[in-house]
Amino acid sequence: MSVVEDKASIKGGEFLIQETDASQIFIPEEFTEEQRMIAATCRDFLRTEVHARLDEIDAAKSPELMASLMDKAGELGLLGTAVPEEYGGFGMNFNTSMLVAESLGTGHSFSVAQSAHTGIGTLPIVYYGSEEQKARYLPKLATGEWKAAYCLTEPDSGSDANSGKSKAVLSDDGKHYNLNGQKMWITNGGFADLFIVFAKIEEGGQTDKNLSAFIVEKDFGGITMNEPEKKLGIKGSDTRQIFFNDCQVPVENLLSSRGNGFKIAVNILNIGRIKLGVAVLGGAKGTLDHAINYANERKQFGISIGRFGAIKHKLAEMALKIYVSETACYRAGQNIDDAVEDLKQGGMSDAEAKLKGVEQFAIECAITKVHGSEVLDYVVDEGVQIYGGMGYSADAPMERAYRDSRINRIFEGTNEINRLLIVDMLLKRAMKGELDLMGPATAVAKEIMSIPDFGIEDDEVPFAKEKKVLKNLKKAALMIAGAAVQKFMMKLSHEQEILMDVADMIIEIYAAESALLRVEKLMSQQDEAAVALPKDMALAYLHEAVDKINSAGRSAITSFAEGDELRVMLMGLKRFTKIDPMNLKEARRRIADAMLAENKYIF
Numbered sequence: 001m002s003v004v005e006d007k008a009s010i011k012g013g014e015f016l017i018q019e020t021d022a023s024q025i026f027i028p029e030e031f032t033e034e035q036r037m038i039a040a041t042c043r044d045f046l047r048t049e050v051h052a053r054l055d056e057i058d059a060a061k062s063p064e065l066m067a068s069l070m071d072k073a074g075e076l077g078l079l080g081t082a083v084p085e086e087y088g089g090f091g092m093n094f095n096t097s098m099l100v101a102e103s104l105g106t107g108h109s110f111s112v113a114q115s116a117h118t119g120i121g122t123l124p125i126v127y128y129g130s131e132e133q134k135a136r137y138l139p140k141l142a143t144g145e146w147k148a149a150y151c152l153t154e155p156d157s158g159s160d161a162n163s164g165k166s167k168a169v170l171s172d173d174g175k176h177y178n179l180n181g182q183k184m185w186i187t188n189g190g191f192a193d194l195f196i197v198f199a200k201i202e203e204g205g206q207t208d209k210n211l212s213a214f215i216v217e218k219d220f221g222g223i224t225m226n227e228p229e230k231k232l233g234i235k236g237s238d239t240r241q242i243f244f245n246d247c248q249v250p251v252e253n254l255l256s257s258r259g260n261g262f263k264i265a266v267n268i269l270n271i272g273r274i275k276l277g278v279a280v281l282g283g284a285k286g287t288l289d290h291a292i293n294y295a296n297e298r299k300q301f302g303i304s305i306g307r308f309g310a311i312k313h314k315l316a317e318m319a320l321k322i323y324v325s326e327t328a329c330y331r332a333g334q335n336i337d338d339a340v341e342d343l344k345q346g347g348m349s350d351a352e353a354k355l356k357g358v359e360q361f362a363i364e365c366a367i368t369k370v371h372g373s374e375v376l377d378y379v380v381d382e383g384v385q386i387y388g389g390m391g392y393s394a395d396a397p398m399e400r401a402y403r404d405s406r407i408n409r410i411f412e413g414t415n416e417i418n419r420l421l422i423v424d425m426l427l428k429r430a431m432k433g434e435l436d437l438m439g440p441a442t443a444v445a446k447e448i449m450s451i452p453d454f455g456i457e458d459d460e461v462p463f464a465k466e467k468k469v470l471k472n473l474k475k476a477a478l479m480i481a482g483a484a485v486q487k488f489m490m491k492l493s494h495e496q497e498i499l500m501d502v503a504d505m506i507i508e509i510y511a512a513e514s515a516l517l518r519v520e521k522l523m524s525q526q527d528e529a530a531v532a533l534p535k536d537m538a539l540a541y542l543h544e545a546v547d548k549i550n551s552a553g554r555s556a557i558t559s560f561a562e563g564d565e566l567r568v569m570l571m572g573l574k575r576f577t578k579i580d581p582m583n584l585k586e587a588r589r590r591i592a593d594a595m596l597a598e599n600k601y602i603f
Helices: 033-059 064-075 094-103 109-121 123-128 131-143 261-297 309-345 350-360 362-392 397-409 415-431 438-447 464-494 496-523 528-560 563-576 584-598
Strands: 148-151 167-170 176-187 194-203 212-217 223-225 239-250
Touching: 033 064, 033 094, 033 109, 064 109, 064 131, 094 261, 094 309, 094 350, 109 123, 109 148, 109 176, 109 194, 109 261, 123 131, 123 212, 123 261, 123 350, 131 194, 148 176, 176 194, 176 212, 194 239, 194 261, 212 239, 212 261, 261 309, 261 350, 261 362, 261 397, 261 584, 309 350, 309 362, 309 496, 309 528, 309 584, 350 362, 362 397, 362 415, 362 496, 415 464, 415 496, 438 464, 464 496, 464 528, 464 563, 496 528, 528 563, 528 584
Parallel strands: 148 194, 167 194
Antiparallel strands: 167 176, 176 239, 194 212, 223 239
8 A cells, every 4th residue: 555645635535545644634732722712712602601501401492592592602703613704704624613513512402503503504505605695694694693404304304315305386487486395303493594495396297306405584484383392312402393385485595506405415414424523522522521520529439439440441441432533533624624725726616625625525524423423422321331320310411411412323314324325435436436446455355365464564663563454454344345346246235234344344444543643643743751641542442443343344244255255255354353462451541540630531
C-alpha cells in the first residue's frame, strides 16, 4: 500500500487501500484559541440555560419553552454557524461547526431541537436555495427569528424515503403547488415557522418517480398537526405528525429543481450523520464525567468504588471508545474541509463545493455516525451500571442519558442502513473506477496462497508493528469483500448479513487507524510522558478492534465459503488478525486512575 501525503489528494473510502501519513490528519489538540472559545460559549449556554431545566424541558406541555431556548441560542449566534456571513451567519468551516455540535451535545432534548434547526432544517436552503430563497429565509433562520423543521418521513416511508406518497399538484394558473400529504416524526414541528417538505409532483395524472423539495411557510395555510408524540427519550423534543391539506406553495418555493428532492435528502443526511456522530460524543463525555465523579464519591466496603478494578475497567473502556470516535470524526471533518477548499480553488461555488466535499466523504460520514452512536449507547449503559441502583433512578443523571441515547441509532438513517451504505458506496465507487478495490483484493487473494511475510519492522518508524497490523486488517476486509463480490455478483445486495459483517470490519479499521494516527502526530509535538495515556488508549483499542474484525470476518466467511475456499480464507483471516499481546488491564488502570485523579474525562 502506498502512503497518501497530500491532503487534497485524499479520496473518501481510500483509507481502506492506502496508508495515510499522520502529519496530514487533523487532531482535536489543534483547535485554535478562537475555536475553543466558541466551544466554551456553547457549554456555558447549556450550563446556564439548559442543564438546570432538564426536568422542566422534558415535562413541557407546550412548545413555548423550547422555542424560547432557541431564541436565546439565536441571540448568541448558535443557530447561524453554517449560514454564510452575507446572510447573517458565521460561515464556519466544517470542523468548527462539528465542534459546535459536540459542545452542545450534553443538552439532551435541546441539542436535538438545535441540530434539527441548524442542520436538516437550514442546510437545504444554504446548499440548494436560489439567491432569492437564501436572502428571504437564511437571515431569519440564522438569528432564530424563524425556526425550521424537516419533513421527509411518512407512515409508510422511513428508510425507503423515495417511496413517499405526499403529492404536489401545479395549479391551473401555474402560480402555486397544492401540497397534500402526511409526515411523521417531525422534530420542532410544534413551533416551526418553516418546513422543508418532500413530495412528488403530479402532472396530467402522472406522478414523478423522484421526490421534489419545497420550502413551506407555516402561514401558507392548510397545515395541521397532532399533539406531540410520547416517546421513550428526548421527551422535551417537540415531535409531531404534520398534515398538509391543499397547502398552497408558491412555485418559487420549489427548492432546487423538480425531481431533485431525493438527492437533496441524501446529501443533507450525509451531513447530518457525521454531525450526529460528533454530537453524541459531547453527550458521552458528559456522561463519563458523571460516572467518574460518582465513582470517586460512592463508597462501598469503606473505600471509593473507583478503586476497584472492575470499575476502572469500565471507566477506561468508556474513555478510550470516546477518544477513538472523536478522532475519527474530526479526521473526516478536516478531510471534508480540505476537499471543499480544493474544489473552490478549482472554480466551484462555495455551496456546490461544500456539497461535493461532503459527498466525497459520505462513507466516512456513515462510519462516524454508526461508531459514535454505538459508543454513546455503550457509555450510558456502563454509566447506569456504575451508579448501580441510583442509575435506575430518575433523580440521578443516568436515567435520562440512557433513554435519550437510544434514538441516535435510528436518527439519520438506522445503523443497519448505514452499515449497508458503507459497503454499497465503496463497491459503487470501485465500479465507477474512482477507487481501485479489486486490484488490492486480487493481490490479497494471491497472497494468502503464498508464504507469509516474516519481515522485521523498522524500530525507528513510530508504530511500525501496529501499522503492519492495520495493513493486515485492511487485507482481511478486502479478501472477504472481494470473495463475496465474486460469489454473489449483482445479488450481493441481498446478502445483508455478510455486508454488515464487512461494514463492521471497515468501521473498526477506520476507527483504530484514526486513533493511531492521532497519537503518532501527538508524539511529534509533545514529550513521551504527555503522550503515554493516549498511546495506551490507541493500542488498547487496536487490540479490541483485531478481535472484533476476526469475529466479523469469521461470520462473513462461514456465511458463503465452503470446502477448500473456506479453509483457505479462514487461514488468511487468522494470518491477517495477529497482534502481539499487551497488558490491557494495566493500560486501562492507568487511564482510569488519571481520570479519577482529575475527577473528569481529561482527554
